[in-house]
Amino acid sequence: MRITAALTETRGAPFTLTPLELDDPRPGEVVVRMVSSGVCHTDLIMRDQWYPVPLPAVLGHEGAGVVEAVGDAVRHVAPGDHVVLTFNSCGGCRMCDQGRPAYCDGFFGCNFAGARPDGTSPLRRAEGGGRDVxxxxxxxQSAFATHALASGRNVVKVDADAPLELLGPLGCGVQTGAGAVLNSLDPPAGSSLAVFGAGSVGISAVMAAVIAGCSTIVAIDLNERRLDLARELGATHVIDAAAEDPVERLRDLTGGLGPGYTLETTAVPSVLRQAVDTLCNGGTCGVIGAAALGTEVSLDMSTLLFGRSVRGIVEGDSVPRRFIPQLVEFHRQGRFPFDRLIKTYAFEDINQAVEDSEKGTTLKPVLTFA
Structure with missing residues (x-):
């Protein structure tokens, strides 16, 4: 099949719209005509080679669209179904068997290898005889394209009346923030949560904290517009980290104890230190921000001794086939207005979307396909 994809040729290079050929689906695969695709921070750090994803490549991992073809082994979706594409997993390791696909033992191979498990790619250049890898x-998935080839495991069916032009970010960023609260930390009603970083992931966590019934929800950021939006979407307090010390302010807001739960979304080591230092005794810090490989952080061991814990969170501990439809339903009920985070761009304007994201002028860019 001839498709058009936004190709990342070399480290840090702009995305270039390029004609490619896409394979027909193998038995466990699904071809999806893209309706939208979110632009995620992870796409950009892969473009910049924070992780060794092989290039040239088609990135994009927050896709939503309509199924066009399925392999013989796929049973849960059919042509015409509306779907969201999410992270991939092997389905056969000890973590997948435990219902924890976000921690699949083969996660890197399934998501970052740039190829199927047998080493082949379904993509080739449409010009020059198709020989270039x-x-x-x-x-x-590789969702920065008019069509994507996905594994049956990372295709999630949604209701036909759900707004596909908005749903792509549920596959990663929004799912990660919301799931970190509702699945990973699972704070009891009346508890306190501080979210460090009011980007799309952080504000998704704020909205999820409202659903969870947290009584004190604090958003911390350097961007006043983002803090204003966090307040509109459920934060009971906001902290401008450029103007005051978040640790001291959080203690003031929690009677001197510190919050019971914190989330670190920025991948900045000094911010993670603040998120841990501010916890009350027995509190938990969830780490979401994806830092470059080898990034280290320093923590006070005495702080941890008093029952505090730090845990990494991938994809909000989500089982996507259950959690993504749940988020769609929360949105339908008006309880999870993630559409407030989104600005749409035509596919051909992908580089403008990336620039606006990197400048912080757009919270969550979403590409739309004609």
């Missing part, structure tokens, strides 16, 4: 199946 183009790496695909990024996060099991």
């Amino acid at each position: 183009v790496h695909g199946v990024f996060f099991g």
